[in-house]
Amino acid sequence: MSDITQDGPMLAADGTPLKKSxxxxxxxxxxxxxxxxAPLLIFVLVTFIAPxxxxxxxxxxxxxxxxxxxxxxxxxKDWNPDGEEIPGEAVFQALNLDFQIAAEEKNHTKLxxxxxYESPGISxxxxxxxxxxxxxxxxxxxxxxxxxxxxKDPAIWAGIFASPEAETALPRSARAYEAFAKSVRAExxxxxxxxxxxxxxxxxxxxxxxxxxxxxxxxxxxxxxGPELVNxxxxxxxxxxxxKQAFLEIxxxxxxxxxxxxxxxxxxxxxxxxxxxxADFEQTSHGIEARPPSERIYLKLFxxxxxxxxxxxxxxxxxxxxxxxxxxxxxxxxxxxxMILVLLPFWTSLLVRTSAWKxxxxxxxxxxxxxxxxxxxxxxxxLVMINNQFGTIIAMTHILxxxxxxxxxxxxxxxPPSYVRAAKSLGATPWTAFWRVYFPQSIPGxxxxxxxxxxxxxxxxxxxxxxxxxxxxxxxxxxxYHISTSLNWGLAAALGTILLAAVLLLYYxxxxxxxxxxxxxx
Amino acid sequence: MATLAPTLRKPSLTGFxxxxxxxxxxxxxxxxxxxxxxxxxxxxxxxxxxxVLAFVLVSFVxxxxxxxxxxxxxxxxxxxxxxGVAGLVFGAILGLVLSxxxxxxxxxxxxxxxxxxxxxxEVLWANTFRFICGVIFFFLIAPILVVIPLSFNAENFxxxxxxxxxxxxxxxxxxxxxxxxxxxxxxxxxxxxxxIAPVATxxxxxxxxxxxxxxxxxxVPFRRAIMAILISPMIxxxxxxxAGMYFFYARMGLxxxxxxxxxxxxxxxxxxxIITVTAxxxxxxxxxxxxxxxxxxxxxxxxxxxxxxxxxxxxxSGALFAFITSFDEVVVVLFVGSAQQKTLPWQMFIGLxxxxxxxxxxxATVLVAFSVVLLVTLELLRRxxxxxxxxxPS
Numbered sequence: 001m002s003d004i005t006q007d008g009p010m011l012a013a014d015g016t017p018l019k020k021s022x023x024x025x026x027x028x029x030x031x032x033x034x035x036x037x038a039p040l041l042i043f044v045l046v047t048f049i050a051p052x053x054x055x056x057x058x059x060x061x062x063x064x065x066x067x068x069x070x071x072x073x074x075x076x077k078d079w080n081p082d083g084e085e086i087p088g089e090a091v092f093q094a095l096n097l098d099f100q101i102a103a104e105e106k107n108h109t110k111l112x113x114x115x116x117y118e119s120p121g122i123s124x125x126x127x128x129x130x131x132x133x134x135x136x137x138x139x140x141x142x143x144x145x146x147x148x149x150x151x152k153d154p155a156i157w158a159g160i161f162a163s164p165e166a167e168t169a170l171p172r173s174a175r176a177y178e179a180f181a182k183s184v185r186a187e188x189x190x191x192x193x194x195x196x197x198x199x200x201x202x203x204x205x206x207x208x209x210x211x212x213x214x215x216x217x218x219x220x221x222x223x224x225x226g227p228e229l230v231n232x233x234x235x236x237x238x239x240x241x242x243x244k245q246a247f248l249e250i251x252x253x254x255x256x257x258x259x260x261x262x263x264x265x266x267x268x269x270x271x272x273x274x275x276x277x278x279a280d281f282e283q284t285s286h287g288i289e290a291r292p293p294s295e296r297i298y299l300k301l302f303x304x305x306x307x308x309x310x311x312x313x314x315x316x317x318x319x320x321x322x323x324x325x326x327x328x329x330x331x332x333x334x335x336x337x338x339m340i341l342v343l344l345p346f347w348t349s350l351l352v353r354t355s356a357w358k359x360x361x362x363x364x365x366x367x368x369x370x371x372x373x374x375x376x377x378x379x380x381x382x383l384v385m386i387n388n389q390f391g392t393i394i395a396m397t398h399i400l401x402x403x404x405x406x407x408x409x410x411x412x413x414x415x416p417p418s419y420v421r422a423a424k425s426l427g428a429t430p431w432t433a434f435w436r437v438y439f440p441q442s443i444p445g446x447x448x449x450x451x452x453x454x455x456x457x458x459x460x461x462x463x464x465x466x467x468x469x470x471x472x473x474x475x476x477x478x479x480x481y482h483i484s485t486s487l488n489w490g491l492a493a494a495l496g497t498i499l500l501a502a503v504l505l506l507y508y509x510x511x512x513x514x515x516x517x518x519x520x521x522x
Numbered sequence: 523m524a525t526l527a528p529t530l531r532k533p534s535l536t537g538f539x540x541x542x543x544x545x546x547x548x549x550x551x552x553x554x555x556x557x558x559x560x561x562x563x564x565x566x567x568x569x570x571x572x573x574v575l576a577f578v579l580v581s582f583v584x585x586x587x588x589x590x591x592x593x594x595x596x597x598x599x600x601x602x603x604x605x606g607v608a609g610l611v612f613g614a615i616l617g618l619v620l621s622x623x624x625x626x627x628x629x630x631x632x633x634x635x636x637x638x639x640x641x642x643x644e645v646l647w648a649n650t651f652r653f654i655c656g657v658i659f660f661f662l663i664a665p666i667l668v669v670i671p672l673s674f675n676a677e678n679f680x681x682x683x684x685x686x687x688x689x690x691x692x693x694x695x696x697x698x699x700x701x702x703x704x705x706x707x708x709x710x711x712x713x714x715x716x717x718i719a720p721v722a723t724x725x726x727x728x729x730x731x732x733x734x735x736x737x738x739x740x741x742v743p744f745r746r747a748i749m750a751i752l753i754s755p756m757i758x759x760x761x762x763x764x765a766g767m768y769f770f771y772a773r774m775g776l777x778x779x780x781x782x783x784x785x786x787x788x789x790x791x792x793x794x795x796i797i798t799v800t801a802x803x804x805x806x807x808x809x810x811x812x813x814x815x816x817x818x819x820x821x822x823x824x825x826x827x828x829x830x831x832x833x834x835x836x837x838x839s840g841a842l843f844a845f846i847t848s849f850d851e852v853v854v855v856l857f858v859g860s861a862q863q864k865t866l867p868w869q870m871f872i873g874l875x876x877x878x879x880x881x882x883x884x885x886a887t888v889l890v891a892f893s894v895v896l897l898v899t900l901e902l903l904r905r906x907x908x909x910x911x912x913x914x915p916s
Contacts, residue, residue, distance in 0.1 A: 029741050036736025037748060040729040040792065047789040048755050051766035058769055319658050326655045340897070341659045347893040348666055349850045351870040352886040356665035358874060359672060359680045359883070366668060369681050375556035401662060430644065459759020461853050466874050476761040483765055483857065493769070496762045507757045511750070 052500070059493035062271040065263065068111040069098040073267040081264045086257055092243035093207060097172060100137055100200035101179045103130040117488050118273060118283070119262040125253030132250040136241060137199025140206040147236045148229055157201065158193035160226040169208075169218035169230070176204035203241065209233055210240035274494035298478070298495065305474040308393060309457035315397040316404035316453045317446060324408035324445070329417070346402035354463050357395040361386040361467065387469025395467045400456055404449040407514075411445030444513065451510045455503055475499060532630065535580060539627045540573050546623050547572020550616055558604070571600065575617075576624035586625050593621025608688045666890055673698055673883035680880055698884035708881065711869035718780070718855075718865060719848040722787035726844045729788075730795030731837055735829070737796070738803040749796075756793035760853040763790065768857040778860030786858045787851060791844030798843060802836025802907060835907035839900050846896065 012021035066073050071094035079087040102108040112126030144151040160166055161177045176198070184195045208214060209230070219230050247254045265283055266273065273283050280296040281288050290296075323342070327335045345353065360366050363382045371377040385391055415438065423433040461476040468474075475495060482492035533539055548569035555564015575593055583589035594617040601613020626632055633640070636648045676695040677683050685693030702708045733752065737745065755763065767786050768777060776782035806829070814824040830837075852867035859868070866885065873882045 026741060029739065030743055033736045033739040033742045036739075037733045037742070040733035040752065041748060043725075043729050044752055044755070044789060044792060047785045048763065048767075049751065051770035052758065052762070053766075054770040054773070055762070055766035319661070322651065322655050323658050326652070338659065341663050343897055344893065345662050345666060347846065347897050349867065349886070349889045349893065351850070351852065351867050351874070352669065352889050353665060355870065355874055355882050355886055356669045360665055360668060362680060364679075364681055366672075366681055373557050374553050375559075375561070398661065398665060430647075455757060455759075459761055461759075461761045462871065466871070476759070479761050479765055480857075483768060489769065492765055496765045499759060500762050503757065503759060503762075507754075 055493045056497055058490055059274050059497045060270045060272065061490070062266055062273070063269050064111055064114050065267050066269055068102050068107050069095065069263070069267075071095075072098045072263070076260075076264050076267060079260070079264065081261050084257070086255060086260050089242075089244050092247055092254075093211065093241070095247065096133070096136060096241065096243040097176060097200060097204055097207070099129060100133050100198070100203060101176060103133050104198050104200060105179070105183060113487070114490075115262055115266065117277070117491065118266060119258060121253070122259055122262065125251050125259065128251045129247065129254070133247075134199045135250075136243070136246050137201075137203040140202035140241065141197075141199050143238065144202055144205065144233060147233050150225065150229060151202075151233075152197075154195060154197050155193045156225065156229070157197060159223055160229075163221075163223050163226075165218050165221040166226075169214050169222055169226075170205065172204040172208045173201055176201045205233075206238060206241055210238050274490040275498075277491050278494040278498055298475070301473075301475045301478060302498070305458050305476075308389065308472070308474070309454050311393055312396045312400060312457045313404075313450050313453045315393065316401050317450060319397065320401055320404035320408055320449065321442075321446070324405050324412055325442075327405070327409050328412035328415075342402050342405050345398070346406075350399065350462060353399055354395060354466050357391070357398065357467055358386065361391055361394070386467050387472070389468070389472040392464045392468040392472035395463050396457060396460060399463060400453045403452050403456060407448040407452065408442065408445040411448070412442055415441045448510070448514045451506055451513070455506050455510070459499065459503065533628060535577070535628065539580060539624065540576055542627055543576035543620065543624045544569040544573040547575075547620060550620075554604070571597075572620050575620055576628075579621055579624050580628040589625065590618055590621045593617040593624075606688065607690075611689060669883050669886045670890065673880070673887040675880060675883070678880055680883070698879070698881045701879065701881045702884045702888070705881070707869060708866075708885065711864050711866045714863055715849055715866040718783055718787060718863065719845050722784045722791060722848040723841050723845045725784065725788035726791035726795050727837060727841045730792050730840065730844075731799055731833075734796050734799035734803060738800055738806070752796050753793045755790050760790075760851075764854045764857040767854060771858055777858060778863070780863060783855055783859045783863045786854050787848035788844075790851060790854065791847045794843035794847060795837075795840035798840035799833060799836045802833045806832060832910055835903040835910065839903050839907075842896055842900060846893075 009017040009019065012018050014021070016024075072091060075091040075094040076087060079091060099108060102111065108126050108130045109123075112123040112130075115126075116123035141152075150156055157177060158181075161174055161181075166174045166177075180195075180198045180201060181192045184190060184192050214230070214234075220227050222230065253259055261284070271283075276283055276288060278298050280291045280299045282291050327338055327342075330338065358365075362368070363384065363386075365386075367385065368377070368382045372379050372382065377383060385394075419437050419441070420433050423437040424430065428436070458474070459476060460474060461480060464472055464474045465477055465480075468477075476499075479492050479495050479499070482488045482495070548565045551564040551566070551568015551571070552561055553564070555561045555567070558564070575596060579589040579593060583592060594614040597617025597620065598610045598614035601609035601611075601616070603609070605612075632649055633645055635652065636645055640648070671686070672680065672682065674694045674696065675683065675686060676693050676697065683693055687693075736742065737749065742748070763786075767782075771777040771782045771786070776785065810828055810832070811824050814828045815821075819827065849865075850867055852865070852871050855863060855865050855868055856871070859865070870882055870885060873879065
């Protein structure tokens with residue numbers, strides 16, 4: 001124990017200054033708390049936050065053009081997309097190698113479908129070129145095997161390109177061969193030295209020998225019989241490939257300026273293109289333009305999602321407020337019994353409630369049958385209540401109503417009844433007492449319930465999908481459609497990101513108004 | 523109320539009770555008459571019948587229970603004359619309603635919810651308000667209840683058949699239940715749900731409880747940010763979670779696997795565990811753990827012997843929330859799962875979209891029964907928790 005009369009800082013039992021000792025204890029406490037939280041935090045970060053981040057990344061990511069056509073993208077930098085002419089021979093030479101490799105790796109169709117989202121028609125150009133492009137390589141192969149049949153032997157290629165000199169002597173061939181070797185190894189069925197060569201390596205070799213004079217010293221340094229074969233081929237007087245001519249023959253589509261503008265516009269690794277699409281804009285060579293009115297769908301859908309969610313929220317307030325008031329002002333025992341009527345739907349499976357509404361609202365369903373039986377509606381004029389906006393609104397209101405009633409109820413429970421009595425005793429009419437005294441105190445509950453309902457409503461997928469038909473679907477339907485049917489994942493991610501931004505904004509507001517710690521269940 | 527009653531004027535029989543009961547009778551009569559093709563006869567007949575019934579009951583039968591029985595029997599017989607067995611049952615129900623209205627009006631019970639000094643307009647408004655609330659409660663509960671009788675339909679229809687309405691036993695059958703328990707599509711889906719949900723629950727409860735204890739300590743750095751991250755799976759729309767998880771799990775090779783679905787569902791259940799367990803921990807007396815430590819118990823012993831039993835109700839209700847989240851989830855499993863992980867909600871979704879069979883209604887009834895059990899369990903847990911924490915259950 002430190003002596004009280006002693007000068008200097010107060011000391012703890014072990015002799016350290018009390019301040020330091022307390023700070024250490026506090027730090028230890030903080031670390032212990034964090035250690036308890038850490039497993040869950042890591043779990044949520046990996047299983048939930050990382051997927052969301054991945055989605056955000058996908059909405060701008062555009063590596064596919066660069067990965068599939070790397071040389072073409074570089075060659076295209078010198079081309080002026082605003083001009084009137086399609087790119088020249090150099091670009092086509094690069095495209096020749098890129099495309100043949102992509103076709104062997106079966107990547108050309110993926111790129112074709114990707115670019116098809118931006119400019120319809122590209123996919124078919126890519127497909128047909130994929131079938132015909134290896135003819136260019138096969139012609140080159142014939143030329144070389146005509147000069148020396150040993151060129152056909154994969155083992156010779158393996159020998160030559162195993163040496164580091166090959167990269168300097170025959171750069172294009174080296175890269176094409178590397179792609180081939182990698183693919184064979186990945187397949188794992190054959191050894192690289194025995195597998196049948198891709199025709200593209202002959203194309204690349206021909207380019208190497210004709211487009212520029214290969215470095216003689218490097219060629220001489222190649223392992224045997226490399227120098228002999230290369231020099232023999234050089235001596236045979238090779239003709240360069242007319243890549244542009246060849247491609248235009250395979251498919252006329254390559255002569256279209258539009259196709260080249262699209263490839264050029266989407267060659268950077270990141271793009272705002274998906275977001276532009278999601279907002280009904282498109283990226284053209286003249287800059288960003290609105291799509292023609294007939295192709296505008298997403299803005300309309302976002303708008304519909306928004307106003308229908310608002311309508312649903314408004315319906316929930318309208319139906320939830322009286323019920324919450326009644327529950328908050330009844331005797332506890334009666335209120336508990338009535339509360340079951342609110343909690344049972346809350347706990348019942350979403351699909352049960354959706355199927356119930358489907359059963360009720362159908363043209364041959366319970367409500368229509370009842371109306372016909374009572375003679376209010378004739379059998380021929382049964383009401384159409386499902387597969388339209390009405391169906392979505394009524395089913396979603398039913399599903400989200402408990403989410404409005406519960407927060408309203410918990411706020412109304414805290415409003416003292418004496419205020420309204422005081423207002424009345426001071427001469428207020430019942431309406432004034434309610435509107436000027438009670439209602440303002442229940443506004444936090446309305447705010448909390450509305451935000452909760454609205455957040456839940458704008459992201460709903462199942463119910464609108466099942467009872468909404470085509471008129472009552474939300475933007476979520478298109479997110480699902482682009483993931484599973486059209487496979488345009490980037491657009492799905494962009495639509496999702498916009499929706500997420502809206503929800504996070506509301507979440508922030510909710511946190512400010514209610515505080516996320518104060519969320520209560522049941 | 524009893525002491526004040528004498529000061530109130532008894533409602534007039536002929537000027538108040540009879541006309542109103544007759545009005546109710548006319549309304550019901552109109553519906554029945556319209557269905558039978560003669561609305562006018564229905565109105566008049568209903569009004570006269572209800573008026574006479576109310577007069578007889580109020581004037582000559584003071585015991586309410588007896589009176590209601592008489593009303594039910596009389597209307598039941600009238601119904602049976604019109605529409606046979608079904609008429610008897612529905613007529614008896616209408617009779618109960620009419621006699622209840624008659625006594626409610628005659629005894630002045632309709633003023634019970636308002637102060638004695640309330641004006642007639644206020645009384646009218648109070649009762650209209652209650653009626654509106656009743657309609658809203660009906661809106662909440664009726665869709666769920668309607669599914670139950672329909673699931674016993676003998677035909678493959680999604681609506682009541684004439685035989686069902688006539689209460690003919692031939693109109694009812696258990697065939698949809700038989701289908702649910704024998705069809706491999708449904709049993710397989712049910713089995714998958716039972717295989718996924720408990721494991722996902724176990725994951726979210728074990729991580730969640732630890733983290734909730736950590737979060738309820740007095741000094742937690744970045745508490746708000748951590749809380750926001752942990753709650754986010756509840757706030758982010760399911761379709762977005764599903765999209766993100768689909769992309770990411772496909773990269774990781776988890777897409778279409780059992781563990782992919784389990785991890786996704788565990789993540790979705792976590793916010794519920796966090797919320798319920800932290801709510802329980804708010805009332806937790808920290809001196810108990812200190813006392814345990816003081817007597818030589820290690821942190822692990824303290825946790826399992828002292829803290830855990832006290833917060834157990836909260837943990838269990840969190841677990842129920844997590845379980846139902848996974849058990850009822852369809853959007854994420856649609857994307858993250860493959861056909862081998864087809865769960866019950868997924869199968870229902872397919873059934874609803876393609877309209878294959880009313881077996882869905884049988885499944886729905888089973889699930890409603892399941893949620894009733896769940897609701898009761900939760901209520902009991904809540905009471906137990908409040909008792910343990912020394913609060914009186916409300």
